[in-house]
Amino acid sequence: MTSSLKLVVGALAVVGAFSVPHAQAQNFPSKPIALVVPFAAGGPTDVVARMISAPMGKALGTTVVVENTVGAGGTIASTRVAKAPTDGHTILIHHMGMATAPALYRKLSFDPLGSYEYIGQALDVPMTMLARKDFPSANLSDLINHVKANKDKITLANAGLGAVSHLCGMLFMSTIGVDLTTVPYKGTGPAMTDLLGGQVDLLCDQTTQTVPLIRDGRVKVYGVTSARRLSALPNVPTLDEQGLKGFEVKVWHGVYAPKGTPREITEKLTLALREALTDPVVVQKMGELSSDIPSPDKISPEGLRTHLEAEIAKWGPVIRKAGVYAD
Numbered sequence: 662m663t664s665s666l667k668l669v670v671g672a673l674a675v676v677g678a679f680s681v682p683h684a685q686a687q688n689f690p691s692k693p694i695a696l697v698v699p700f701a702a703g704g705p706t707d708v709v710a711r712m713i714s715a716p717m718g719k720a721l722g723t724t725v726v727v728e729n730t731v732g733a734g735g736t737i738a739s740t741r742v743a744k745a746p747t748d749g750h751t752i753l754i755h756h757m758g759m760a761t762a763p764a765l766y767r768k769l770s771f772d773p774l775g776s777y778e779y780i781g782q783a784l785d786v787p788m789t790m791l792a793r794k795d796f797p798s799a800n801l802s803d804l805i806n807h808v809k810a811n812k813d814k815i816t817l818a819n820a821g822l823g824a825v826s827h828l829c830g831m832l833f834m835s836t837i838g839v840d841l842t843t844v845p846y847k848g849t850g851p852a853m854t855d856l857l858g859g860q861v862d863l864l865c866d867q868t869t870q871t872v873p874l875i876r877d878g879r880v881k882v883y884g885v886t887s888a889r890r891l892s893a894l895p896n897v898p899t900l901d902e903q904g905l906k907g908f909e910v911k912v913w914h915g916v917y918a919p920k921g922t923p924r925e926i927t928e929k930l931t932l933a934l935r936e937a938l939t940d941p942v943v944v945q946k947m948g949e950l951s952s953d954i955p956s957p958d959k960i961s962p963e964g965l966r967t968h969l970e971a972e973i974a975k976w977g978p979v980i981r982k983a984g985v986y987a988d
C-alpha cells in the first residue's frame with residue numbers, strides 16, 4: 662500500500678474510532694432502555710425502579726423497561742450491567758449493596774469503583790423492623806426479650822447476603838446479642854409474601870414496600886431505622902429512641918452504566934434521572950413512602966461516585982468486624 666494511501670486509511674481509522682461513540686451518542690436512545698433491578702419484582706428496589714422508569718423514558722423519548730435480574734445479594738445484576746454494551750441501553754439501579762459487596766464477596770466479577778460510569782444518586786429510603794401480624798410481642802423490648810428466650814425457633818428473612826435487609830438484620834442481631842436462623846429470598850418481595858403468610862417471623866425492609874402494609878395492619882412494626890420518626894408513620898418510634906442507640910440504616914440508591922459508556926450518553930441519562938426524580942407524581946409518591954429525593958448535586962456522576970467511595974470505606978470495617986462473608 663503506498664504511503665499516501667496508508668495516510669488516508671490511517672486518518673479514516675482515527676475518525677472512525679472517535680466517530681462511533683459520537684454517532685452512538687447522537688442517536689441515543691435508539692431503542693428501549695433496560696433498567697436492571699437486582700432483586701425480585703414487588704420488592705422495594707423494584708418499586709423505586711418502576712416509579713422512575715416512565716418519567717425517565719418520557720424525558721429520553723423512549724421506553725425504559727424494568728428487568729429483574731436476581732440473586733447473590735444483587736451481584737448477579739451488577740455483573741450483568743458491568744459487562745453490558747456501552748451504548749447506554751442497559752443501566753442498573755442498585756442500593757447500598759453496591760458498597761457492601763466488596764467486603765462481603767471475596768470473588769466479585771465487577772469493581773464498584775472501576776466497572777461503571779455513574780449516572781447519579783436516586784432515593785434515600787429508611788427501613789422498618791417488622792414481624793408477622795400474630796407475633797406475640799407488643800413492643801420492641803418485649804420483642805427483644807421474646808427473641809432472646811426463643812432464639813432457636815425464630816426465623817429472620819432477608820433478600821440474600823449483601824442485601825440491606827441482611828445488613829439491617831445483622832446489625833439487629835449483633836445489637837441485641839442474639840443469632841437467629843436467617844432465611845434468604847431473591848428479594849424482599851417474596852420474603853414479604855412469606856411474612857404475610859406467617860411462614861417467617863421477622864423482616865427488616867424498606868418503607869417503599871412496607872408503609873402500605875403497616876398502615877393496613879397486615880404486619881407488626883416495632884420501629885423505624887431513621888434518626889427521626891417518619892411523617893408517614895408518626896406513631897412508629899425509631900429504634901434509637903427505644904434504646905438501640907445509633908441504630909440507623911438509610912438505604913441510598915444509585916444508577917450506573919457500564920464503564921466506557923460515552924459521556925454524551927451518560928449526560929442524557931443523568932438529566933433524565935434528575936427529571937424523573939423531580940416529577941411531581943414521583944415526588945408525592947416517594948414522600949408518601951417516606952423516601953427522600955437527593956439534592957440535584959447528588960443526582961450527578963460525581964455525587965454518586967463520592968458517596969459510593971465513602972460508603973465502601975464506612976461499611977467495609979463494619980462487615981469485616983462482623984466476620985460475615987457471602988462467598
Ligand code: ASP
Pocket residue numbers: 700701704705706707758819820823824825826827847848849850866867
Ligand atoms: N429489600 C431488599 C434488600 O434487602 C431489596 C429488594 O428486595 O428490593 O436489599
